[in-house]
Amino acid sequence: xxxIHQWPATLVQPVGSPLxxxxxxxxxxxxxxxxxRQAAGRGLQLLFYxxxxxxxxxxxxxxxxxxxxxxxxxxxxSKKLLLSDSGFYLCAWKAPxxxxxxxxxxNGTRLTVT
Amino acid sequence: xxxxxxxDIHITVSEGASLELRCNYSYGATxxxxxxxxxxxxxxxxxxxxxxxxTLVQGIKGFEAEFKRSQSSFNLRKPSVHWSxxxxxxxxxxxxxxxxxxxxxxxxxxxxxxx
Numbered sequence: 001x002x003x004i005h006q007w008p009a010t011l012v013q014p015v016g017s018p019l020x021x022x023x024x025x026x027x028x029x030x031x032x033x034x035x036x037r038q039a040a041g042r043g044l045q046l047l048f049y050x051x052x053x054x055x056x057x058x059x060x061x062x063x064x065x066x067x068x069x070x071x072x073x074x075x076x077x078s079k080k081l082l083l084s085d086s087g088f089y090l091c092a093w094k095a096p097x098x099x100x101x102x103x104x105x106x107n108g109t110r111l112t113v114t
Numbered sequence: 115x116x117x118x119x120x121x122d123i124h125i126t127v128s129e130g131a132s133l134e135l136r137c138n139y140s141y142g143a144t145x146x147x148x149x150x151x152x153x154x155x156x157x158x159x160x161x162x163x164x165x166x167x168x169t170l171v172q173g174i175k176g177f178e179a180e181f182k183r184s185q186s187s188f189n190l191r192k193p194s195v196h197w198s199x200x201x202x203x204x205x206x207x208x209x210x211x212x213x214x215x216x217x218x219x220x221x222x223x224x225x226x227x228x229x
Contacts, residue, residue, distance in 0.1 A: 006157075032215055043118075043204065043221035044158075051215070059216075090157055094215065099208060100146040100165045103217055105157035 002027035006091045006106035013113055019064075019078040021109050023091030026072065031093040033074040034103065035066055038088040050074060051096065086113045116141040116207045120220035127195050128228045135190040135223050137205030146208035147188040148217065149179055151201045158204060164188060175199070200227045 003026045013019060025031050032051050036044040046059045048066035056066050063082050067075045074091060088110050092103040117140045127133055139145055146165050150158040162173025169181040179190045188205060202224045206217040 034216055036219075044219040046216050046218075049216050092158075096215075099215055100163075102148055102160050102163055103158075103206075104160070105150075107157045108155070110155065 004106040010110045016080045021076040023074040025093045032096050034092040035076050036090045081113045116209050116218050118207050118220035120223050122223045124224045126226040133192045133195045137188045139207045148206040149190050150204045153201045197227045
């Protein structure tokens with residue numbers, strides 16, 4: 001069966017420091033991969049998605065970037081964190097073969113920028 | 115572009131009472147609709163999904179949802195709520211005509227269950 005792992009679970013970082021969040025998927029090949037951010041009291045905002053190695057699409061301009069160095073690895077990064085980057089970050093995967101397959105989420109990373 | 119509205123930010127029900135969470139979507143063609151549940155500090159778990167066919171879909175944990183095209187709605191229901199159902203619920207819509215193949219989520223409804 002497929003599993004998705006996200007780490008770390010929680011992170012406290014000072015403003016201006018770098019960021020690297022990692023997500024890996026097991027048990028499937030060539031998944032679509034997604035990074036969402038969830039701010040307190042708000043819904044999920046799509047940040048990035050990827051349909052293959054090295055292929056990254058950004059949904060909103062921001063201080064963050066994403067990379068997919070391997071088929072089942074998705075990384076969210078920042079060179080210098082802002083206070084507004086605080087939030088709950090969720091990685092998700094989806095089977096690539098059909099539009100109607102659901103997203104499967106990791107357990108998320110709680111990021112606090114101080 | 116598709117969008118989802120969950121009009122109720124917060125709902126409180128008594129344990130054993132029935133539940134209905136509202137979801138309205140905006141999309142030009144037939145949407146793919148989903149309901150997810152999120153416990154505090156956790157990721158989202160899929161409750162149920164609608165693609166086509168029978169407009170009443172059954173999900174896990176005793177939940178069901180009904181797709182009503184005329185009202186652009188996909189409301190989630192449960193006949194008898196349990197204390198463990200307290201969580202945040204998200205409605206989401208997917209579309210077949212966008213290359214990004216991502217889901218658009220509503221802002222969520224937080225459910226409290228009173229003993």
